[in-house]
Amino acid sequence: MNDLAESRAFAQDLLAAMALAEKAGQIAQIEKNSITPDEAAEFAIGSVLSGGGGNPDPNTPQTWRAMAGSYLEAGRRSRRGVARGLGFRSSMDPMLSMVTTTSSAPRSSPTALG
Secondary structure, eight states, rough: OHHHHHHHHHHHHHHHHHOHHHHHTTEEEGGGGGSSSHHHHHHHHHHEEEOOOOOOOSSSSHHHHHHHHHHHHHHSSSSOOOOEEEEEEEEEEEEEEEEEEOOOSEEEEEEOTT
């Protein structure tokens, strides 16, 4: 099987296994000052934005990395371990975006999404 066919099969299987609330969460983008990493995982939020003064304090590469890491790690603990996108706008870089990768194995731990 080729990579495209495998990717399509994985996506179809994942979507079939996701609850409606998880699918809705995946299309939401929430500003990081409005949601904690644990809440983002609990509600399967698909994207977290940090912009317009949403920088960590102090505004250093190390605190940006720690902030991003907290959302990425929380996403990995979510029920399905679904990838989470993070968009950051910072005075240190005109636009820095990163998308996570995740294990293909579904998670079985309970969340608010059941």
